Amino acid sequence: MAELKKIATRDSYGNALAELGKEHEDVIVFDADLSGATKTSVFKKAFPDRHFNCGIAEGNMLAVAAGAAAMGLVPFASTFAMFAAGRAFEQVRNSIGYPHLNVKIGATHGGISVGEDGASHQCCEDFATMRSIPGMVVLCPSDDVEAKAAVKAAYEHKGPVYMRFGRLAVPVFHEEGMKFEIGRGELLRDGRDVAIIATGLMSYEALKAAEALAEKGIDARVVNLCTIKPLDEELVVRAAADCGKVITCEEHSVIGGLGEAVCALLGEKCPVPVRRIGVNDEFGHSGPAGKLLEQFGLSAAHIVEVAEDFCR
Amino acid sequence: MTANEKKELGMLACKVRMGVVTATHAAKSGHPGGSLSAAELFTYLYFKEMKVDPANPAWADRDRFVLSKGHTAPGLYAALALRGFFPVGELETLRHIGSRLQGHPNMNETPGVDMSTGSLGQGVSCAAGMALSAKYMKKDLRVYTLLGDGEIEEGQVWEALMFAHHHKLDNLCVIVDNNGLQIDGRIEDVMSPYPIPDKLKAFGLHVVEIDGTDFEQMEAAFAEAKATKGVPTAIVMKTTKGKGVSFMEDKAGWHGKAPNDEEYAQAMSELNAALAEWEAK
Structure with missing residues (x-):
C-alpha cells in the first residue's frame, strides 16, 4: 500500500474544535491542565475567552460541563481517556448521563499507543465504562478525516457523546469529505x-x-x-x-x-x-x-x- | 423585612415541613432530617430570593438552584409545590413508581428542578458550571446551591470551590447547611469538616455565617452575597437536623428514615400547632 500521511487523531480533534468554534458561539471548551496534549490549545489560541482551564480536577470538570450544558451551551470537556472515563466515571454517569445533558467528552490518549508513559496512562477500559451508561454515544475515529467528521457530528447530535482520540500519528486513509453518520459503520x-x-x-x-x-x-x-x-x-x-x-x-x-x-x-x-x-x-x-x-x-x-x- | 412578610415566610416554612413529613410518610422512605433543617432556606429562596416563574419553569433567564445535597429532595419538592410548580397533592407520590418525584432530584421529570443531583459533591460543580456559563452568555442571573455539612467531606466540593474562586464566579452563592449530623453520627466524630468558615475563607470565598431559621439574617446574607463582587459567597447556616418535629430534632437516626403512621400524626399535630402560632402573630 502507498505510504500515507500520518496524523494523530488528537490533533484532528483540536483542529476540528477550532473550526466548530468559528461557526458556533455555543461551543465552549474545558480542559484539565492538559490542553497542550489534548490539543484543545488550538481552540484556546483562536478563542481564548471560550476555553476554561479546570486545573487537575477532572471530576469537577465533567460536572462543571454538565452545568454548562444545562444552561444551553455545548461544552467539550477534555482530558486523557484514563481520567475522563476512569476517574470521572461517576460524574459522567450521574451528572451527564442520567440527566442526558449535551456534553461532548473529548478523551485523548486512549489505548496502549500512549507509549512511554506506561500502564497508568494507557486507558484500555474506556469503551467498557462509557458503553455502560444509558444514552451515551461512544466514538473512536480511525484517522484524521474521520475524527474531524466525528467531532462535527458529535456537535450536531443532541445528547452526551464520548469521543476517544489517540496520541500516536496514524495513517490518513479516508478521503476528505467522507460521509459520516453516528451509528453507521x-x-x-x-x-x-x-x-x-x-x-x-x-x-x-x-x-x-x-x-x-x-x-x-x-x-x-x-x-x-x-x-x-x-x-x-x-x-x-x-x-x-x-x-x-x-x-x-x-x-x-x-x-x-x-x-x-x-x-x-x-x-x-x-x-x-x-x-x-x-x-x-x-x-x-x-x-x-x-x-x-x-x-x-x-x-x-x-x-x-x-x-x-x-x-x- | 416587615412583620407580615416574616409571618408569611414562617407559615410557609411550616407548610414546607408538613410537605416533607407527608411525602416521606407516604413514601415510607426518604430523608426528612436534612429536609427539615433547610426548610426556612427552601422557603426563602423560592418565595423571596430567586427569580423564577412557575408558569414557565424553563424560562432561560431565571435564577438557578442546584440541590447539591440531593437526598433532601422532599424539602425542595415541598417548596416547589407550594410555589406552584406542581400540585401540593403530588407530594404524596414521592418515590412511587411512575411519580415525577424521584428519590433524588431529576431535572427532566420535575418542573422547577434545575439539575439532577444525588451523588454528593457533584451539584456544587454543576452550579459552578452554570454560573460560569451565565457569565459567558452575559446573562444577569444568579446560581444558588445548597450543600450538606457532611457533604463537604467530598473532595470534589473543594475542587469546585477552587474553580469558582479562580473564575471569579460572584454570581454563585454556596449555602452550607450546618446541622451537625451525618448518617453515622455527629460530623465532628465521623470525619470533621470543621472549622467550616475558615476553610471556605481559605479557598477565597466571601463567607457569611447565619442562623438558618432567621429570615432577617437570611435576607441580609443574600443581599451581602449579591453586593460582593469578584468572588463567590458562601453562607454557612447553623441549623438543627429534623427541626420542627420534636422527636426528630438533632437525631442522626432521622437522616434517612420515614415516620410511621403514629409518628406522622404526632409530627403533623406539632407542625399544625406551630402554624397556628405563626397565624396568631
Whole structure:
C-alpha cells in the first residue's frame, strides 16, 4: 500500500474544535491542565475567552460541563481517556448521563499507543465504562478525516457523546469529505471468507491485513466501526451472515469493548464464531507505541495470523 | 423585612415541613432530617430570593438552584409545590413508581428542578458550571446551591470551590447547611469538616455565617452575597437536623428514615400547632 500521511487523531480533534468554534458561539471548551496534549490549545489560541482551564480536577470538570450544558451551551470537556472515563466515571454517569445533558467528552490518549508513559496512562477500559451508561454515544475515529467528521457530528447530535482520540500519528486513509453518520459503520472492503470488524487505529491495520490475506487466498471483509455505541447492528449482522466468521479488532481490553458488543449482538441475532483481538486482560507498559502495538498483537501481522488459523 | 412578610415566610416554612413529613410518610422512605433543617432556606429562596416563574419553569433567564445535597429532595419538592410548580397533592407520590418525584432530584421529570443531583459533591460543580456559563452568555442571573455539612467531606466540593474562586464566579452563592449530623453520627466524630468558615475563607470565598431559621439574617446574607463582587459567597447556616418535629430534632437516626403512621400524626399535630402560632402573630 502507498505510504500515507500520518496524523494523530488528537490533533484532528483540536483542529476540528477550532473550526466548530468559528461557526458556533455555543461551543465552549474545558480542559484539565492538559490542553497542550489534548490539543484543545488550538481552540484556546483562536478563542481564548471560550476555553476554561479546570486545573487537575477532572471530576469537577465533567460536572462543571454538565452545568454548562444545562444552561444551553455545548461544552467539550477534555482530558486523557484514563481520567475522563476512569476517574470521572461517576460524574459522567450521574451528572451527564442520567440527566442526558449535551456534553461532548473529548478523551485523548486512549489505548496502549500512549507509549512511554506506561500502564497508568494507557486507558484500555474506556469503551467498557462509557458503553455502560444509558444514552451515551461512544466514538473512536480511525484517522484524521474521520475524527474531524466525528467531532462535527458529535456537535450536531443532541445528547452526551464520548469521543476517544489517540496520541500516536496514524495513517490518513479516508478521503476528505467522507460521509459520516453516528451509528453507521463503514464497509472498507468487501469479502466473503471472514469479516474483520475494527475500530480506531486497528481499522487501517485490518485493511492491511486483508490485503495480505488476499495474497494467501483468503477473501476478508473489513468493516470500520467508529461508533462503538450505538452499534451498527445491520452492518455487523450482515457481515456475520455473509462471512460466517468474525474477527473484532480494538485497541482496548477484550473485556467490555467492541468485541464483546459484537459478540452480544451476534449471540442474539446471528450466532457465528468470533475471535477477539484486543488487550487480553492485562495492563500495558512503557515503550515506543509502535513496538507496544506489535507486542500486544494489535497489528496487521497478528490479524493475518488469527485469520489464517480461523479459516484453516 | 416587615412583620407580615416574616409571618408569611414562617407559615410557609411550616407548610414546607408538613410537605416533607407527608411525602416521606407516604413514601415510607426518604430523608426528612436534612429536609427539615433547610426548610426556612427552601422557603426563602423560592418565595423571596430567586427569580423564577412557575408558569414557565424553563424560562432561560431565571435564577438557578442546584440541590447539591440531593437526598433532601422532599424539602425542595415541598417548596416547589407550594410555589406552584406542581400540585401540593403530588407530594404524596414521592418515590412511587411512575411519580415525577424521584428519590433524588431529576431535572427532566420535575418542573422547577434545575439539575439532577444525588451523588454528593457533584451539584456544587454543576452550579459552578452554570454560573460560569451565565457569565459567558452575559446573562444577569444568579446560581444558588445548597450543600450538606457532611457533604463537604467530598473532595470534589473543594475542587469546585477552587474553580469558582479562580473564575471569579460572584454570581454563585454556596449555602452550607450546618446541622451537625451525618448518617453515622455527629460530623465532628465521623470525619470533621470543621472549622467550616475558615476553610471556605481559605479557598477565597466571601463567607457569611447565619442562623438558618432567621429570615432577617437570611435576607441580609443574600443581599451581602449579591453586593460582593469578584468572588463567590458562601453562607454557612447553623441549623438543627429534623427541626420542627420534636422527636426528630438533632437525631442522626432521622437522616434517612420515614415516620410511621403514629409518628406522622404526632409530627403533623406539632407542625399544625406551630402554624397556628405563626397565624396568631
